[in-house]
Amino acid sequence: MAQEQKDLYLYTSQQSAWLYVALAKEEELGAEDLLVVDIKVGELAPNPSSGHSWETVTEVDVLFSTDAVDPRPQWALMRLLLQIYSHLEVPVPRLSVLYGRAKPKVQPALRIRQDGTFKIVQISDTHMVTGVRVCKDAIDAYRENLPESKADPLTVDFIGKTLDVKKPDLVVVAPIIECLIPFAAVFGNHDSEGIHVLSRMAQMSILQNLPFSLSPAPSQLPLLTLYFLDLYGQISSKIYNPDYDYIKQSQIDCARKKEDNNNPFYLSLAFLHIPLPEFSNCDLSIRKGYKREPPEGPYFNSHFYDALAREGILALGCGHDHVNDFSFHPVPWLCYAGGSGFGGYCLYGRERIHRRMRVWELDMSTESLKTWKQVEYAADRVDELVLVERGMVVEPPAEPVKGCVVV
Structure with missing residues (x-):
């Protein structure tokens, strides 16, 4: 079993504090071995006559911050904090305990809903941090519709985690899990930053074991295929600064259209965090939204966009450039989600940019696909755009480029 080492001061102090937990395999335990059946945090000893029904402790974890949450099944987050005394700016550690075997x-x-619709909410650039957060849940705008939309997936773009990557992950998905919404996740450039950060494999292991997680999960067909791709992160380059890693051939080979399932109306969408080089193509026409900053993606073009076009994938959603939220034509459509978090930059020049997220809706009754933005303080749909109607790609008239573009 791999060990996860984490300083309880999160490497911010000259002193260190560590919690060591020894795990043993059940089949290796003998009759003389003792089991830990509970863990208490506090200055007073627990009352042995409390009548508590004991269950074996099988794993212990450390989460940071007073507002930490743990939506993992059978895990219990200790109410009291670990008694270490640190500066106020250091997130305080809390124990979380797994009781019994993980089911x-x-x-x-x-x-698909009974009315023929299927909705995806794309949340990008949450930029959650290890300390106490002050933002609202990103799904508040759809909370009143949850009873009829529990089968809709929520694609989450995890970006901007600092110090302890596990706590922001769990904070983002906790309200999603609470509302019984399936979700999937793609990583971004910040998810591998820092010398103490968990590997992407370790982060994905956490995510894929959460309730309602589809990260990763194979498509079951037959109406819609969703591709979630990892564009890795920033790389050093003497040609382009900043520069980012590119889509590999192995990923292109995986993005193959599924076999024909005799369904006349079939859609495929793709999601990644960092935009492809084609987002900088000046020949493409903006149909809706704002281009406020130059798209920032990999300098090397591995022609993944061309592969998407050949496979008939209709649209690709990305994030990364917080203040861009425009949609490009032709097919595949290229659509920015826009930044959703308080943690990233939301002021460009003198213009205050409100938080927002992109919604995609498939309607089987009309064989259509549309998208719009849900914007902070806006009650109605913003920049609604019909991409497919009656099974045919729609080409709406081009709009003037809105917003300032810095060259």
Whole structure:
């Protein structure tokens, strides 16, 4: 079993504090071995006559910050904090305990609603931090519709985690899990930053074992295929600064259209964090939204966009450039989600940019696909755009480029 080492001061102090936990395999335990059946945090000893029903402790974790949450099944977050005395700016550590054996995760099912619609909410650039957060849940705008939309997936673009990557992950997905919404995640450039950060494999292991997680999960067909790709992160370059890693051939080979399933109306969408080089193509026409900053993606073009076009994938959603939220034509459509968090930059020049997220809606009754933005303080849909109607790609008239573009 791999060990995860984490300084309880999060490497911010000259002193260090460590919690060591020894795990043993059940089949290796003998009759003389003792088991830990509970953990208490506090200055007073627990009352042995409390009548508590004991269950074996099988794993212990450390999360940071007073507002930490743990939506993992059978995990209990200790109410009291660990008694270490640090500066106020250092997030305080809390223990989380797994009781009993972890039960196998039930794979969530994605289904079209009775009215023929299927909705995806793309949340990008949350920029959650390890300390106490002050923002609202990103899904508040759709909370009133949750009883009829529990089968809709929520694609989450995790970006901007600092110091302890696990706590922001769990904070973002906790309200999603609470509302019984299936979700998937793609990583961004910040998810590998820092010398103490968890590997992407370790982060994905956390995510894929959460309730309602589809990260990763194979497509079950037959109406819609969703591709989630990792564009890795920033790389050093003597040609282009900043420069980012590019889509590899192995990823292009995976993005193959599924076999024909005799369904006349079939859609495929793709999601990644960092925009492809084609987002900087001046020949493409903006149909809706704002281009406020130059798209920032990989200098090397591995022609993943061309592969998407050949496979008939209709649209690709990305994030990364917080104040861009425009949609490009032709097919595949290229659409920015826009930044959703308080942690990233939301002021460009003198213009205050409100938080927002992109919504995608498939309607089988009309064989259509549309998208719009849900913007902070706006009650109605913003920049709604019909991409497909009656099974045919729609080419709406081009609009003037809105917003300032710095060259």
